Amino acid sequence: MVNRSQYRSRPGAQKSSNDRTRARSQRIKQPVGSSIVVNGILVLAGIYFLLPIVWVLIAATKTPGQLFNSFGLWFSDSPQAWQNLVNVFTQDNGIFSVWILNSVLYAAVGAFVAMVISAACGYALAKYVFRGRETLFSIILGGVLVPATVIALPLYFLLNSVGLTGTYWAVLLPSMVSPFGVYLARIHANAAVPDEVIEAARIDGAGDLRIFGSIATRMMMPALVTIFLFQFVTIWNNYLLPLVMLNRTETFPITLGLTLWNSQTQRDPMFYQLVVTGSAVSAILLVVLMVSLQRFWKADLTAGATKG
Amino acid sequence: MTLTATRPKRRFRPALWVLTLPFVIMFALFFIAPIIYAIVDSLFSTKASGLGFGAPEKVFVFLDNYTAALSTPSFVESLGRLLLFSLIEVPLMVVTALGLALLLESARARWPRFFRVLYFVPYGVPGVIAALLWGFLYIPATSPVLQGLAAVGIDIDPLSSSGVLFAIANIALWGFAGYNMLILIAALNAIPTELYEAARIDGASEWSITWNIKLPLVRPSVILVTVFTIIGTLQLFVEPLVLRPLTTAISSDFTPNLAAYNQSFAEGNPSLAAAMAVIVAVIGFVFSFGFLRLVNRKGNRAW
Numbered sequence: 001m002v003n004r005s006q007y008r009s010r011p012g013a014q015k016s017s018n019d020r021t022r023a024r025s026q027r028i029k030q031p032v033g034s035s036i037v038v039n040g041i042l043v044l045a046g047i048y049f050l051l052p053i054v055w056v057l058i059a060a061t062k063t064p065g066q067l068f069n070s071f072g073l074w075f076s077d078s079p080q081a082w083q084n085l086v087n088v089f090t091q092d093n094g095i096f097s098v099w100i101l102n103s104v105l106y107a108a109v110g111a112f113v114a115m116v117i118s119a120a121c122g123y124a125l126a127k128y129v130f131r132g133r134e135t136l137f138s139i140i141l142g143g144v145l146v147p148a149t150v151i152a153l154p155l156y157f158l159l160n161s162v163g164l165t166g167t168y169w170a171v172l173l174p175s176m177v178s179p180f181g182v183y184l185a186r187i188h189a190n191a192a193v194p195d196e197v198i199e200a201a202r203i204d205g206a207g208d209l210r211i212f213g214s215i216a217t218r219m220m221m222p223a224l225v226t227i228f229l230f231q232f233v234t235i236w237n238n239y240l241l242p243l244v245m246l247n248r249t250e251t252f253p254i255t256l257g258l259t260l261w262n263s264q265t266q267r268d269p270m271f272y273q274l275v276v277t278g279s280a281v282s283a284i285l286l287v288v289l290m291v292s293l294q295r296f297w298k299a300d301l302t303a304g305a306t307k308g
Numbered sequence: 309m310t311l312t313a314t315r316p317k318r319r320f321r322p323a324l325w326v327l328t329l330p331f332v333i334m335f336a337l338f339f340i341a342p343i344i345y346a347i348v349d350s351l352f353s354t355k356a357s358g359l360g361f362g363a364p365e366k367v368f369v370f371l372d373n374y375t376a377a378l379s380t381p382s383f384v385e386s387l388g389r390l391l392l393f394s395l396i397e398v399p400l401m402v403v404t405a406l407g408l409a410l411l412l413e414s415a416r417a418r419w420p421r422f423f424r425v426l427y428f429v430p431y432g433v434p435g436v437i438a439a440l441l442w443g444f445l446y447i448p449a450t451s452p453v454l455q456g457l458a459a460v461g462i463d464i465d466p467l468s469s470s471g472v473l474f475a476i477a478n479i480a481l482w483g484f485a486g487y488n489m490l491i492l493i494a495a496l497n498a499i500p501t502e503l504y505e506a507a508r509i510d511g512a513s514e515w516s517i518t519w520n521i522k523l524p525l526v527r528p529s530v531i532l533v534t535v536f537t538i539i540g541t542l543q544l545f546v547e548p549l550v551l552r553p554l555t556t557a558i559s560s561d562f563t564p565n566l567a568a569y570n571q572s573f574a575e576g577n578p579s580l581a582a583a584m585a586v587i588v589a590v591i592g593f594v595f596s597f598g599f600l601r602l603v604n605r606k607g608n609r610a611w
Contacts, residue, residue: 045423052442059444059450072451117331123327124328153572153581153582157349173338177331208321212323286432
């Protein structure tokens with residue numbers, strides 16, 4: 001219950017201004033030295049986390065030759081970012097755009113369905129008393145502990161026997177299952193959907209599904225966003241599943257496509273530049289998404305972590 | 309637990325089925341079924357009949373695939389390597405994530421929000437691409453870091469056989485430290501500030517507040533992060549696969565997952581691969597549950 005109120009009052013503005021006042025009053029008392037140490041470490045960590053991204057953004061402006069004989073953290077004399085982008089998007093008849101679209105399709109559709117069915121199941125586990133409820137929940141929770149790589153290989157042979165391998169479905173369908181999503185949804189439904197509200201809606205004549213669809217889902221919105229984002233990133237970053245399932249390049253997501261190009265660098269060093277520029281484009285895409293959705297992430301994880 | 313709804317029980321609730329069945333069916337088909345399939349398949353072996361003509365048949369061999377896997381030196385080595393990797397990666401990850409979370413939440417941090425986003429960004433970079441990028445930063449021809457170190461007389465080779473596990477651990481750390489840090493920051497934020505005020509009035513130093521209040525109260529989340537990291541290390545597949553062309557220190561069955569993948573698709577022995585996958589899963593469960601039991605021993609359940 002304490003958690004719920006904290007969760008509700010999350011919108012950060014007020015809180016962080018409190019933080020700032022607190023921080024300022026403390027900074028006066030504290031020795032300047034420790035402040036320099038703390039912020040120095042934070043800056044160093046920032047450089048560490050940015051290093052590969054800065055490197056790839058700079059490298060994406062170079063010719064394949066300059067990639068290997070100019071200093072990695074500075075631009076070459078004749079940057080050619082545009083030319084590299086054109087190369088990436090025209091190579092193999094523009095297959096790179098297809099890979100991006102495939103990644104978006106797998107991640108968005110998979111994450112959306114995962115969100116809907118996990119939310120429904122988590123809500124039911126939270127708000128209905130039925131026999132076997134705790135057993136079911138334990139089994140689902142156990143699923144969180146199973147490494148995804150253990151599933152991928154046998155799943156290939158299963159889906160192969162029904163002729164689904166090589167199709168979009170082979171990647172999409174397994175991506176729709178998120179045990180962690182059910183776990184998050186149950187915790188959120190417990191905390192954010194009061195029994196009284198359900199009771200009142202029922203007295204007003206709303207059916208169970210209507211209560212879930214138009215009342216509970218709204219109260220669980222932060223959890224839904226979290227489940228969606230978490231699953232979106234998981235699918236977008238997934239490599240093994242598409243690797244074992246797909247065989248035609250037109251169905252590849254971006255991760256698989258870039259490693260395909262990477263495997264051709266031996267044959268033709270030009271592919272180095274395609275891999276670098278392609279990596280830069282795909283990194284930018286997700287970084288933009290993550291930064292713009294960052295405040296939603298914060299809300300979600302709070303609940304997931306502190307109520308565990 | 310406040311789970312019990314105070315409604316009169318009803319005998320048949322179609323809504324309950326409508327809500328739970330989609331997930332339960334998908335979970336059964338794409339999660340439980342592969343696990344069962346792997347376990348069953350690991351007990352069989354495909355034998356080519358007679359002269360190699362005719363359809364190969366499945367023969368029940370019970371635990372033969374397991375003994376075969378565990379008597380393959382390269383597979384046992386890969387298990388040992390995975391264990392060693394976990395010993396490097398798990399403490400590195402937990403200490404880094406916790407350290408960054410405590411520093412960012414300390415009163416002395418200047419731009420906590422900015423740094424929080426910055427550290428989280430790598431989580432959005434797919435593991436494959438992270439490995440590709442770090443691959444360039446691990447070879448002297450393209451790495452400004454190695455060039456810089458060489459200029460001051462330090463020659464290190466991250467892709468040498470002694471350094472390659474650390475090189476891989478670094479990629480995983482880079483990708484997931486920020487995500488784990490966010491989980492820990494959320495836990496730190498949930499601590500009521502009155503506790504700090506009370507402690508300060510009692511004359512507690514920042515260090516003792518960290519040790520005696522913050523750390524004990526974020527313990528459940530630290531455990532969560534540790535278990536996630538243990539599971540994550542068992543998945544080790546992509547990084548060695550991508551770095552492999554760059555170094556001779558990575559064999560084709562460097563990790564159990566790579567070995568299983570090879571058995572399935574290169575060697576054409578999916579039953580042996582299934583046994584290998586089951587072994588990894590069992591080790592994962594033993595580790596995760598063992599760790600949970602260890603930390604929950606004193607009666608304070610965390611998860």
